Amino acid sequence: MSTLLPCYVLLDLETTGATPTQDCITEIGLIRYENGVEIGRWNTLINPEVNISPFIQRLTGITQDMVNHAPTFAQVCETLLQWLDQAVLCAHNVRFDYGFLKNEFKRIGITFQKKLLCTVKLSRKLYPEHHSHSLDAIIDRFQLVCNQRHRAMDDTEMMAAFINVAIRELGESTVQETARTLLKQQAIPTGLDHLDVHTIPETCGVYLFHGNSALLYVGKSVSLRYRVFNHFQGDHRSAKEMRIAQEIKRVEYRITSGELGALLLESRLIKAYQPIHNRQLRRERQLCAWQVSSDPKAKPLLTLINDSDIDWRATENVYGTFKTKRQALEVLNKLADEYGLCDKALGLEKGSGVCFAHQLKHCKGLCAGLESAESHWLRLLTALSQYKLLAWPYAGRIGIREHNPDYDITEIHVFDQWCHLGSVKDHQELDELSARPCFDRDTYRYLLKFLNRKQVEVITLHGY
Known part of the structure; x- marks a missing residue:
């Protein structure tokens, strides 16, 4: 009698697709072992x-007719939980199956968590001389007989046969020790060398997830190691997390002087390399903003200006910024409806007479002489107040000093007119800094946030 773990369940699922948040399980096959004995x-x-x-019907052989009268997942969930009770869940690319189980249980209001063992990783550890560790490759390598691939019980039996061959060839103690080691590393995706992750420090910085030939994702954290591991412990709650876990091959990290340095980097x-799975912080085309006339009777009251035309030392009556002209117009139209503003006064409608919004009783009547231009102008400023751009509050450049005590890294992040000019480590680098201000909406948000913190060290850079 030989054993892999004291108590484990080999499991395979067939599904309607590859995305656990959208697709569903069509078949479950499992075998439970306790102390080396098959329990059932x-x-x-x-x-x-x-x-x-x-396509899935052809791949698995599971047709629509076969499942139409089968039980739903909700109807079998209690039985499944009994089979898995107190057991380590083992599967080939286990995070695929685990992601589906997590999402199926979540749909019926149950939080599902198990210890995991991946037989792909087990094969890699036990047979590092082989290139492929797919189930098909393992079947061919050991000349196993599979009656019907891509059916749940048949694939489960192939995992059991592989474990038995490995124990016979390499010895029970070797296979057990490898399994125990993998249990400690269970949060790491199949394609990723665990050394890549376990050498990541607990400090502030930026991490980069690489695939075979593309940058997948860039993130930041005040605790790199914790954040990276957290990615892999999310159990594929989103399709993006699952794709990253399937595609990742290498992790790179860069230590920074502090949180602001990590945000800026x-x-x-992200703007430079456009990683596949990053949607926020993407490179933006020229931004625009609304400038309100100081004359309440001006027609139109607003002018759309580019961010390059903004004087950041005098931003009175400038509101934004917006990624596109379309976004700026959508915001203005929405505010006009909410605050009863006149479309003709705003420049949203041309022609003479009352505006169409007034006919719909959305405009309070500036165009019909029912209110004063000053009252309308003040209401416009109130409507736009949430988009108010703040003037640069300094006479020139400033620096924000950050220090990372873990690695004795000190940097001064240099800004002017809300623009990040660069980060320097000494006066020589500061003297050589010659970047032109280039407004970035994300940098503007970061800087507003940090300037409001009491512990932030701001240095006025006279003469630069």
Whole structure:
């Protein structure tokens, strides 16, 4: 009698697709072991309550007719939980199956958590001389006999056969020790060398997830190691997290002097390299803003200006910024409806007479002579107040000093007119700093946040 772990369940799922937040389980097959003895096995089709695509039907052999009268996941969940009770969940690319189970349980209001063991990783550790560790490769390598690939119980039996061969060839103690080691590293995706992650320090910085040939994702944290591990412990609550876990091959990190340095570096890297899974902080085309006339009777009251035309030392009556002209107009139209503003006075409608919004009783009547220009102008400023751009409150350049005591890194982040000019470590680098101000909306937000903190050290840079 030989054993892998004191108590474990080998499991395989068939599904309607590859995305656990959108697709559903169509079949479950599992075998439970305790102290090296097979306690029992369970196999059931599942009604996914959605259509199975022709491609998936051909791949798995599971047709729509086969599942139409099968139990739903909600109907078998208690039975499944009994089979998995107190056991380590083992599967080939286990985070795929675990992600589906987590999401299926979540849909019926149950939080599901298990210890995991991936047989892909087990094969990699036990047989590092082989390039491929897919189930098909393992079947071919050990000349295993599989009656029907991509059916849950048949694939589960192939995992059991692989474990038995490995124990026979390499010895029970070797396989057990490898399994115990992997249990300690269970949060790491299959394609990623665990050394890449376990050498990441607990300090402030930026991390980069690389695939085979592309940058997948860039993030930042005041605790790099914790944040990176947290990515892999999310159990694929989103399709993005699952794709990252499937595609990641290498982790790179860069230590920074502090939180602001990490924010600035993350933003710069995302805009420069456009990682596949980053949606925020993307590179922006020229931004624009609304400038309100100081004359309440001006027609139109607002002018759309580019961010390059903004005088950041005098931003009175400037509101924004907006990524596109379309966004700026959408915001203005929305505010006009909410505050009863006149479309013609704003320049949103041309022609003479009362505006169309007044006919719909959305405009309070400036165009019909029912209110004064001054009253309308003040209401416009109130409506736009949430978008008010603040004037640069300094006479010239400033620096914000940050120090990372863990690595004795000190930097001064240099700003002018809300623009980040660069980060320097000494006076020589400061003397050589010659970047032109280039407004970035994310940098503006970061700087507003940090200037309001009492512990931030601001240095006035006279003569630069």
